Amino acid sequence: MASLPHISVVGACATATHGSGDRNQCLSSSVKAMSVITADGELVNFFRDKHKEEWNGVVVSLGALGVVTELTLDIVPSYQVSQYVFEHLSFSELEQHVDDIFSSAYSVSLFTTWQEDEINQVWLKQICSEDESSDVRTDLYGASSAKKNSHPIMGVNAVNCTEQMGVPGPWFDRLPHFRLDFMPSSGSELQSEYLIPREYALEAIQALRTMRHEIAPLLHTNEFRTVAKDDLWLSPSYQQDVMGIHLTWKDKWEDVQQVLPQIEAVLKPFQARPHWGKLFTMPKERVQSFYEKLPAFRQLLQAYDPKGKFRNAFINTYIF
Numbered sequence: 001m002a003s004l005p006h007i008s009v010v011g012a013c014a015t016a017t018h019g020s021g022d023r024n025q026c027l028s029s030s031v032k033a034m035s036v037i038t039a040d041g042e043l044v045n046f047f048r049d050k051h052k053e054e055w056n057g058v059v060v061s062l063g064a065l066g067v068v069t070e071l072t073l074d075i076v077p078s079y080q081v082s083q084y085v086f087e088h089l090s091f092s093e094l095e096q097h098v099d100d101i102f103s104s105a106y107s108v109s110l111f112t113t114w115q116e117d118e119i120n121q122v123w124l125k126q127i128c129s130e131d132e133s134s135d136v137r138t139d140l141y142g143a144s145s146a147k148k149n150s151h152p153i154m155g156v157n158a159v160n161c162t163e164q165m166g167v168p169g170p171w172f173d174r175l176p177h178f179r180l181d182f183m184p185s186s187g188s189e190l191q192s193e194y195l196i197p198r199e200y201a202l203e204a205i206q207a208l209r210t211m212r213h214e215i216a217p218l219l220h221t222n223e224f225r226t227v228a229k230d231d232l233w234l235s236p237s238y239q240q241d242v243m244g245i246h247l248t249w250k251d252k253w254e255d256v257q258q259v260l261p262q263i264e265a266v267l268k269p270f271q272a273r274p275h276w277g278k279l280f281t282m283p284k285e286r287v288q289s290f291y292e293k294l295p296a297f298r299q300l301l302q303a304y305d306p307k308g309k310f311r312n313a314f315i316n317t318y319i320f
């Protein structure tokens with residue numbers, strides 16, 4: 001599940017949108033069948049079990065394959081989740097325990113505004129056990145348990161967020177950070193995200209830390225999440241576990257546009273891939289270099305949309 005539920009399932013799958021958790025893949029990995037109206041008006045049905053060669057190319061298609069009219073998703077029995085927030089995690093503790101922290105719950109998110117030299121909040125989402133009391137913790141490597149519901153953006157009312165304080169609730173009302181009937185995030189923002197191989201997680205956070213004085217004035221919050229690897233051609237987690245570096249910016253595009261190239265330069269040693277559906281300034285050649293199956297994806301689009309009916313400037317630039 002993504003951080004906010006105010007998005008379409010089809011759009012989330014088409015861009016490899018994800019939540020968090022060392023063992024959780026992006027939502028697209030749950031798709032097992034899809035129906036698409038192609039450029040010539042034909043309805044084509046794709047099945048994971050029948051179209052193994054091209055299946056991994058059609059799921060994350062950036063909208064360029066055609067109009068998706070139906071998705072079939074793998075499901076599991078409904079389950080309950082409890083959410084806890086911890087505050088003021090020091091970087092010294094993060095450096096010593098980064099893997100333990102990211103694996104400490106079903107879903108884990110780290111937030112910092114970079115205003116202070118710390119991780120401001122750690123959000124843990126745990127699947128409820130029969131004996132919930134045995135799983136409750138009051139301390140996370142020196143970070144203290146929050147005394148009331150929190151919002152990942154400092155100063156914003158927590159009424160917009162899903163219930164915390166360990167109160168059990170259905171998965172769909174805990175895995176997103178924000179409640180469906182309320183305003184998500186700040187309500188007026190820009191978003192960027194870069195995904196890097198999991199083994200570089202700590203180094204990448206440390207690299208961003210050197211830029212905190214440039215980033216902080218433009219930032220609402222910076223979230224770090226982990227995602228399990230998959231086999232989808234255009235997924236940033238294609239055949240590698242990754243950490244997402246998610247930046248929620250204030251709505252100041254001219255200023256953000258100036259700082260993004262600096263961030264991309266700092267993250268370059270860590271093979272940072274931009275999220276397809278968010279803001280970045282990385283050259284197309286750099287983006288294309290990360291996707292070894294890109295030639296096969298181009299052939300797929302040529303086969304189903306030879307005249308480019310579903311292409312736009314973005315697809316023509318970053319895919320073709």
